[in-house]
Amino acid sequence: MLTQLQRRLSLVFMKIFLRDRQSIFFSLFFPVIFMTVFGFVNNSEQEAIAIGVVNESSAQVAQDFISQLVSDPLFDVTLGEQDELREALIAGDQTMVLVLPADFDVSSANDSSAEIDVLVDAAQVRQLGMIMPVLEQKLLAIERSFRSIEPMFTIELEDVQARSQRYLDFLLPGMMAFTLMQLAIAGSGFNIVEYRRKGILKRLFVTPIQPRDFIAAIVVARTGIVLIQLTVLILFAVFILDVTIIGNFFAFYLVVLLGTFVFLNIGFCLGSIAKTQQAIGAVGNIVIFPQIFLSGIFYPIESMPELVQPIAYVLPLSFVSSGLRDIANEGATLLQIYPSLIGIAVWFVIGFFLATRLFVWKEVAN
C-alpha cells in the first residue's frame, strides 16, 4: 500500500516524534495525573458533613434522635452550646447547627409536633437540599419506632449490572479520546506550522517529494505514536488503577484508529490555514476547547444543559468518546455502536474534503 519512499519517510517521522521526549512526556503526564487523582478521590469515602447539635431538651426522644445522627456516616456530629456552635457555623467549621429546644418532646403532648431549629450559613445553603431529606428520614424512623408502626414502603436497591461501575471506568475511554485528539491535531497541524516556520517545508519542496508522500508519512508515523501512547495509558489504567475494560480490544483500537484519522485531517486543515505559531494556537484552541467540555469526556452529555446537548452530540470528539465508552464500559460490538461510527465517518469525509482543498503543497511550503 505504501511506496518504499513513504515507508522510509514514515520511519523518519516516527524517529523524530519518538525523540521528542518533552512532548511525549506531557501528552502522557496529563491523562496519568488526571486519572490517578480521580482514582483516589473516588476510592476514599465521601467526607462527612459537619453538623453541630445543641440539645436543650431532656426528653428521651431527643437522645434517640442524636444517637441516630451520630451513627450515620454521612454526618460528623459535634454536641455543644448554642453560642459556640453558632460561631463555628459562622467560621465555616460547621455546615449547619440543629437546636433541639427545651420543649422538644413528643411523649407528653401527642397531638403537637416537636420543632427543631436549623441554623445555616447561607454560603453553605446548597448542601441543605442533600441534608434535609436525610434529617427527615431520621425523624421518621424515630417516630415509627416510638409509635411502633412498620413503614408502609421500603425501597430495595438492586444493581442490575453485574460489575461495579466506577467513575474511572467511565473516565478512561473519554481520556483516550481526548489524548488521541490532542496527539493527532498536534501531529499534523502544529507540526506543519513549525516545519514551515523553520523553512523545512520549503527545503522539502525543492526536492522531488510529492505532497502525498509527505502526508502519508505524517499520518502513518503519527498514528503509530497515538497507538503506542494510548497503549501505555491503557496498561497504566488497567494494571495500576484497576480500571475495567470489558469490550473487545480490537474494536476499541479500530475506533481509536478512525478517530485519529479524523483529527489528523482536522489538523492538516488548521495547519494549512494558520501561518504562525500564535495563529495555530488560537485556532487549535477554538477546535479543542469546546470539545473538551462538551464531548462527554468528564461527565455524560445527558447531564448538560438541554440547550447545548444537540451541539454536543454531533462534535467529532463526542462520537469517538461515546464509541470508545460503549465498547469499554458496556462491551458493545462494532455493530452496536454504528451511530458513533457513522458520525466518525461523516467527520472523516468533511475533514478529508477540506484538507485536500486547503493543503496546497506550494502554498503550505512557502
Place this chain on the structure above:
Amino acid sequence: MPIIALDKLTKRYPLPDNKSETFLAVDGVSLSIEKGEVFGILGPNGAGKTTTLEMLEGLNDIDGGSASIDGIDVQSHPYKVKEIIGVQLQANEYFDNLSLVELLVLFGALYNRDIDPLELLGKVNLTEKASAKPANLSGGQKQRFSIACALVNEPKVLFLDEPTTGLDPQAKRNLWDLVKELNKAGMTIVLTTHNMEEAEHLCQRIAIMDHGKIIASGTPQELILEYAPEPPAAPLHGNLEDVFLALTGHALRE
C-alpha cells in the same frame, strides 16, 4: 548551449501597502548561464535576486516569460527540474532530533537514492560532526551542511542563496574554498550575494540586479573597466589640519 536560460522572466507581487496594486519584483529578466561556471547575481536587498532563484527552483510561480534548466522548461516540468538541481536556501534549519547522517540519508531518500552520508560529510569537512544535531553546529558548519544536503542528488546546477551572510571571515573563506572545489569538479553554481569581495573572488560572471531588472552583467574585470569611476588625476593627500594650517599660518597666537 547555456545550461540555464531565462527569457523575459517576470514576477508580479501585490504592493505591501496597497494590495490592489501590483509591482514587478522581477521585471523581464533575460540571462544565460553557461555550463561549468560560477555565476553571481548581485544587488541590494529587495532587488529580486531571491525571487529569481525561487522561480528557477519551482518555489515561485512564473508570471511571465520562461526559464529552462538543462533544456527542461521549469514551468511545465517542475519535478524533472527538481531532480537535477541542488538548492541551499537562506533558512537552514532542519528537523530537530535527527543527526547529520540521518538527515542526509533522509534527503537521499527524497531523491530515491541510497547515498553514503559520510562521504558527503567528508566533502564539506564535517566528518567529525556525523552524529551531531544541526542545532549544535556553528553558522559556517550549518552552511556547509546545507550544501552537503544540496549535493545528495549529484545536481547539475547548485543554487546558493547568500551562502556567506552572517559568517565570520574564516568560515567565509572556508566556504569559498568549498564552492571553488565543487566548481573545479565541473558543477555549475549560481549564487546570490551582496558581498562584492565574494563576487570578485568566486564568480566567473556576474549580473547586477536592481528594482527587478538586470542593470549590468559580465565578468568582474569587464564590469570594473566599464563602470568603476576613473581614478582622480592627482591622488588625495593631506588632511583638514594641513588645510587649516596652510590658510592660517604656523605662527603661535596669544
